[in-house]
Amino acid sequence: MTVKKNVRLIDIAQRLDLTANTVSRALRDKSDIGEETKELVRKTASEMGYIPNTIASSLRKGSSKTIAIVFDNLINPYFMIMADKIHRKLEPLNYATMIFAGSNGRLGSKQLIPIVSRKVDAIITFLEPTKKTLELLNKNDIPIILVGRVNQSLKVDSISTKDYEGAYQIGKLFVSKGSKECGYIGAPISVECSQRRMSGFKQGIIDSGGTVSDQNLRYMNDELIIEDVECLLKQNVDSIFCFNDMMALEVYSLLQNKGIKVPEEVKVAGFDNLRKEFTIPINLTTIDTDKDGIIDLAVDTLLTKIKSKSELSIPRYINFDVQLIEGDTT
Amino acid sequence: MTVKKNVRLIDIAQRLDLTANTVSRALRDKSDIGEETKELVRKTASEMGYIPNTIASSLRKGSSKTIAIVFDNLINPYFMIMADKIHRKLEPLNYATMIFAGSNGRLGSKQLIPIVSRKVDAIITFLEPTKKTLELLNKNDIPIILVGRVNQSLKVDSISTKDYEGAYQIGKLFVSKGSKECGYIGAPISVECSQRRMSGFKQGIIDSGGTVSDQNLRYMNDELIIEDVECLLKQNVDSIFCFNDMMALEVYSLLQNKGIKVPEEVKVAGFDNLRKEFTIPINLTTIDTDKDGIIDLAVDTLLTKIKSKSELSIPRYINFDVQLIEGDTT
DNA sequence: CCCATTGACATTAACGTTAATGTTTGATAA
């Protein structure tokens, strides 16, 4: 059994009667190393099974080639899809992806410590950062981008979708399909984009001549969606728009269990169009969001920021266009 | 604006007229530091906003407080659930979680490079490692554990479920519910646990007096599950057991679209009981696997291995008990 | 009263890599 000792630059250097620095520069294809030397170094490194020590490199360079993703719950197809897209985009660029959890819907400064201490190059978050978090990140020169939760009061680059417009279309659709009384089940009241969807939905209904009473616009609490559904049914609601597809699926499932026919008796719609990336056994009416476009822009923005550090710019808030997808539930 | 400069141990030390080493030891509550000094250091560190540099610490200590998870596709509720459980367990222990992708169902030595070079403390993989991978990990003293894909020919600790027994129960159930001709849609032929499930399923049917012809035991290719379903239907199959719940959901969905009634005309069953952790709008008949138990054991095993490095032991292959969950699809 | 002990801190070096700077050799231009 060979001795378990990692091959280092200096081991290659000694074998070739060079210095560690020369080997390092040769492997990184720097211009002041001779072509034959480079070739020889590459060959020897490969033979000796050299694997670079990213930790040492990170310490010296101050960049870890790592990106942090922060969400509140991994068990959520939306986050999963986004994480997958992020990972796929970063891997070929030799960036590793770390996952972190927020706490009660926020990225607080406390959860930030393990992230900052690991010197990640950037952060993609699906949770609103607190002010303290942003200060800390600014102090540590770590770029961040917020995806899906635009909040103009936060001084942070954000990318999301046209929540209002998408929800507006659902509202119009419900009415055009004959819905007399519409209902909405949203995310907790603190989630701004849920508010926007609610407003758009309401306006869409009104503009189409439909009705929706404010008591039928609900915020989910404690994940007890069944209570919301039953409450809406008591109000004789005949269409339910949900904050996202997963909630819509739950609602659909609950209605099925009650023997209520969808869409004949109650129409259901969601938001996100998970079906594009994910197996969903129901052809839900939903709003397609350009997830690829969002992630592409998010990652590209971060990469740009990583390169040109310290240049704090005015935060940009970008909203991607959405598209109505009519399924079998309306 | 304050100068953007991270606070280091030496900054705290200078402020208190101590050395960096003393500060380091004080913060880590070592015994050779006076109690008042410790208190003072902690207070000062907090005031100055000190955040430890894990990179530097990792380089010195040779351990990065990071675990790598490797799967082939993030967009899969099973992996997602497992990743979530792993993350939840590791976070309180100050371990970070990195995600990596394999390639065509394997963890090859090529995909290993970014993992090894980042000096992760251990690896949890859902993909079979190649021999070369195992050699490389052994050389680099990185413990690994394989979850869900036990393969006795691989010299690697593995944790999985009693595939044969679970599938056996499904076979028995199908026959007892009146199925005359059973079918199976498995994972690609290279996946050993799919083979085990097939065997158990077959035996369960036979032992119950049912029939299953070998042409109705299929391996999925290229994700074209619809072809498998249609092929089985042509053979007048009246029950379909799928490798996992997601495939079962797809099959269910396809049957629905064809107007075939489940379970009256065709019964469907899966494996994993995703419904325990994940919103699924269908109450699928499935096999519950003790995911919590599996992850608990996997992580605990790894943590033990991290502490007692270099002690290569005989690989252990553990299979957790399973439990039949009867849903509405049988 | 002297030596051994110990508590509390300091000093030094090392982890592996890389940026900044230095050195040597040979070729080129004046």
Add this chain to the structure above:
DNA sequence: TTATCAAACATTAACGTTAATGTCAATGGG
């Protein structure tokens, strides 16, 4: 010919932390 320059490598130090070792004064025992 000689100063100039560039190519190709070497030397040095630094990134921030921590293990190993060293120092020193106060304490206790005989």
